[in-house]
Amino acid sequence: MPSISNKGKSMPQSPIRKLVPFAEAAKKNGTKVFHLNIGQPDIKTPQVALDAVKNNTIEVLSYARSEGSETYREKLANYYANNDILVTANNIIATTGGSEALLFTIGSITDPGDEIIIPEPFYANYNGFSTASGVNVVPVISKIEDNFALPAIEDFEKLITSKTKAILICNPGNPTGYLYSEEEIEKLKQIVLKHDLFLIADEVYREFAYDGEKHNSVMALEGLENHAIMIDSVSKRYSMCGARIGCIVSKNEVFINTAIKFAQARLSPPTYALLASEAALDTPQSYFDDVIEEYEERRNTLISELEKIPGVTVANPKGAFYCVAQLPVENTDDFAQWILESFHHNNETVMVAPASGFYSTEGEGKNQVRIAYVLNKTDLKRSVEILQIALEAYKK
Amino acid sequence: MPSISNKGKSMPQSPIRKLVPFAEAAKKNGTKVFHLNIGQPDIKTPQVALDAVKNNTIEVLSYARSEGSETYREKLANYYANNDILVTANNIIATTGGSEALLFTIGSITDPGDEIIIPEPFYANYNGFSTASGVNVVPVISKIEDNFALPAIEDFEKLITSKTKAILICNPGNPTGYLYSEEEIEKLKQIVLKHDLFLIADEVYREFAYDGEKHNSVMALEGLENHAIMIDSVSKRYSMCGARIGCIVSKNEVFINTAIKFAQARLSPPTYALLASEAALDTPQSYFDDVIEEYEERRNTLISELEKIPGVTVANPKGAFYCVAQLPVENTDDFAQWILESFHHNNETVMVAPASGFYSTEGEGKNQVRIAYVLNKTDLKRSVEILQIALEAYKK
Numbered sequence: 001m002p003s004i005s006n007k008g009k010s011m012p013q014s015p016i017r018k019l020v021p022f023a024e025a026a027k028k029n030g031t032k033v034f035h036l037n038i039g040q041p042d043i044k045t046p047q048v049a050l051d052a053v054k055n056n057t058i059e060v061l062s063y064a065r066s067e068g069s070e071t072y073r074e075k076l077a078n079y080y081a082n083n084d085i086l087v088t089a090n091n092i093i094a095t096t097g098g099s100e101a102l103l104f105t106i107g108s109i110t111d112p113g114d115e116i117i118i119p120e121p122f123y124a125n126y127n128g129f130s131t132a133s134g135v136n137v138v139p140v141i142s143k144i145e146d147n148f149a150l151p152a153i154e155d156f157e158k159l160i161t162s163k164t165k166a167i168l169i170c171n172p173g174n175p176t177g178y179l180y181s182e183e184e185i186e187k188l189k190q191i192v193l194k195h196d197l198f199l200i201a202d203e204v205y206r207e208f209a210y211d212g213e214k215h216n217s218v219m220a221l222e223g224l225e226n227h228a229i230m231i232d233s234v235s236k237r238y239s240m241c242g243a244r245i246g247c248i249v250s251k252n253e254v255f256i257n258t259a260i261k262f263a264q265a266r267l268s269p270p271t272y273a274l275l276a277s278e279a280a281l282d283t284p285q286s287y288f289d290d291v292i293e294e295y296e297e298r299r300n301t302l303i304s305e306l307e308k309i310p311g312v313t314v315a316n317p318k319g320a321f322y323c324v325a326q327l328p329v330e331n332t333d334d335f336a337q338w339i340l341e342s343f344h345h346n347n348e349t350v351m352v353a354p355a356s357g358f359y360s361t362e363g364e365g366k367n368q369v370r371i372a373y374v375l376n377k378t379d380l381k382r383s384v385e386i387l388q389i390a391l392e393a394y395k396k
Numbered sequence: 397m398p399s400i401s402n403k404g405k406s407m408p409q410s411p412i413r414k415l416v417p418f419a420e421a422a423k424k425n426g427t428k429v430f431h432l433n434i435g436q437p438d439i440k441t442p443q444v445a446l447d448a449v450k451n452n453t454i455e456v457l458s459y460a461r462s463e464g465s466e467t468y469r470e471k472l473a474n475y476y477a478n479n480d481i482l483v484t485a486n487n488i489i490a491t492t493g494g495s496e497a498l499l500f501t502i503g504s505i506t507d508p509g510d511e512i513i514i515p516e517p518f519y520a521n522y523n524g525f526s527t528a529s530g531v532n533v534v535p536v537i538s539k540i541e542d543n544f545a546l547p548a549i550e551d552f553e554k555l556i557t558s559k560t561k562a563i564l565i566c567n568p569g570n571p572t573g574y575l576y577s578e579e580e581i582e583k584l585k586q587i588v589l590k591h592d593l594f595l596i597a598d599e600v601y602r603e604f605a606y607d608g609e610k611h612n613s614v615m616a617l618e619g620l621e622n623h624a625i626m627i628d629s630v631s632k633r634y635s636m637c638g639a640r641i642g643c644i645v646s647k648n649e650v651f652i653n654t655a656i657k658f659a660q661a662r663l664s665p666p667t668y669a670l671l672a673s674e675a676a677l678d679t680p681q682s683y684f685d686d687v688i689e690e691y692e693e694r695r696n697t698l699i700s701e702l703e704k705i706p707g708v709t710v711a712n713p714k715g716a717f718y719c720v721a722q723l724p725v726e727n728t729d730d731f732a733q734w735i736l737e738s739f740h741h742n743n744e745t746v747m748v749a750p751a752s753g754f755y756s757t758e759g760e761g762k763n764q765v766r767i768a769y770v771l772n773k774t775d776l777k778r779s780v781e782i783l784q785i786a787l788e789a790y791k792k
Contacts, residue, residue, distance in 0.1 A: 001648070002623060014660070196398050243666065
């Protein structure tokens with residue numbers, strides 16, 4: 001039998017995926033599972049986007065332009081301008097999700113064996129895209145005690161080698177919910193300029209900033225034009241995860257012209273989804289106001305409920321819709337499986353994401369979980385109640 | 397300024413892309429351009445697929461399952477069964493176009509520096525996906541005199557090294573239109589079994605077989621279960637290029653389980669497009685009968701018109717909707733640019749695809765072009781007339 005590649009063998013599989021069969025089995029046994037594990041919001045997609053697809057008049061479903069139409073990218077540039085990000089249509093490449101934006105970016109700036117420094121815990125799929133490109137992720141640890149703030153800049157400095165091509169941040173962070181301050185972004189600017197690195201910022205949760213805090217984009221920094229690369233997506237902003245439309249934004253022309261070659265090789269982003277994404281740009285501000293208010297309330301509910309559980313430590317997220325909690329258990333991979341497999345309370349249980357998948361340093365985050373607050377407040381409260389009862393039962 | 401990767405620098409750009417600005421300039425000057433250069437059919441997408449999207453009731457546009465829903469893959473398996481390809485839903489991974497199917501396949505079976513043997517001329521983007529994965533394409537030349545039939549098996553044998561992981565064919569072929577015979581597929585089976593290689597077949601043009609000829613899938617061969625990988629797509633079959641839905645099909649479980657990890661890292665194929673693709677499986681046979689009849693007539697028109705031009709040699713394609721023609725010019729890159737930039741006949745001109753982009757051997761195919769018969773017969777006739785007049789003018 002012909003052999004699988006080493007790359008294929010090393011492709012990581014997230015601990016969440018391993019839990020899916022246990023969740024399915026629980027459901028088959030009549031147990032209701034509250035999903036705190038996923039980044040799939042329950043929020044309705046803007047009507048204007050849904051209508052654009054329902055009312056489409058396409059007769060031949062043709063390829064879209066590889067980088068997205070001029071019209072779409074111009075409207076998108078306009079949206080960015082409203083968010084203090086001054087770019088033109090030529091600085092933008094539409095991609096099939098933020099996933100593809102990352103893949104093209106990594107392909108354009110790294111060769112096999114190169115390194116990218118990422119504060120951990122980080123979005124698990126960064127590992128997947130890096131492995132697929134033969135690139136090594138070099139983690140720099142951020143701590144729950146510090147609310148997962150940016151690690152000391154000396155910690156980055158120590159890890160930079162001739163193989164280092166970029167620092168990658170997620171802002172606000174998945175899984176931490178941490179929102180980087182202007183000062184932190186400024187520090188990152190200084191270090192990438194000093195070492196001539198790219199600064200890649202995954203800003204797909206831009207809108208989800210709470211407590212009146214401001215989001216600071218790497219694209220807004222002067223002097224960073226050739227270094228800053230922004231990854232974006234319509235998935236979370238418009239609750240359109242299934243559209244699979246994202247984009248790469250950068251003022252570095254050489255980089256954009258390289259990434260376009262990757263885009264051309266795969267021909268085009270999905271046409272129906274582009275239609276929805278272009279229409280979504282007309283979503284009224286009231287939609288976002290309602291959504292942000294809802295998430296802020298959910299976060300408040302979730303955090304205050306979690307803090308009531310003895311032995312639980314929880315970081316206070318200022319953005320996105322996740323938090324990382326430390327549980328009084330040794331291994332959350334085991335606990336998350338047990339709670340699906342061997343526990344229920346009044347025929348209800350919860351599914352959480354073990355944090356081990358968000359760390360690349362072996363052994364880190366073993367007692368942490370990521371909780372997504374993508375459920376309504378009543379369900380969130382009930383979920384935390386189930387978690388508390390489960391933790392008590394698990395200790396015995 | 398931080399540097400671009402070597403991989404990014406080597407990403408090929410097809411000669412067709414380089415011609416686009418000249419075509420745009422011609423149009424701006426009021427010249428009508430007949431596009432013989434593209435694989436975008438003018439055929440209407442099946443109504444059942446268009447309606448499924450128009451009548452969708454989605455309110456939260458959620459992620460689809462990474463490998464595509466059970467329902468979709470089961471219906472797809474059923475379609476394959478009707479095409480003498482006996483597979484189950486578990487043998488199938490839905491992808492974002494045939495492009496992604498190839499990317500995941502190459503990632504699953506090759507590491508940087510590995511080799512894939514491909515009969516040339518071949519689909520230009522095979523180069524792009526290989527470069528993106530750090531893999532070397534090893535071409536084995538097929539000839540216009542032989543109608544681009546499978547090269548002698550000894551020619552493959554000579555090229556096989558310890559780095560060779562797979563042989564990749566496109567059947568029926570883009571750009572050649574060649575349809576491999578049962579005997580040729582059998583020969584490929586023997587050589588991949590002998591050297592324990594994968595046999596990847598891009599079968600996206602399966603339906604487009606003319607003159608009553610039968611398409612022979614690598615999936616139908618006994619004893620090749622662990623070696624055969626089929627790449628497929630809805631793009632051409634249902635004239636749904638903009639959907640971006642394809643799939644990987646293989647009975648090799650280890651391979652499928654590896655490719656699924658790549659699929660999970662990018663989360664999901666596009667949801668609206670999956671809806672259209674699932675509905676498209678109910679397209680009545682009459683749709684295909686009409687389409688195949690139309691293409692067969694176009695091919696007959698195109699080939700007989702081309703054969704009338706002095707100095708033009710044309711292969712006789714039995715499938716897909718392309719042919720490769722040899723023109724009485726030295727360099728078709730130059731000619732294709734000239735015909736857009738400096739020529740028109742009654743304010744009309746044509747755009748053809750220089751064949752150099754379909755060869756990886758330097759200097760091969762310099763006097764060949766690919767012509768796609770994706771225009772109606774009247775336009776095709778007029779296009780060939782323009783080509784003939786242009787060739788006469790060019791010689792002077």
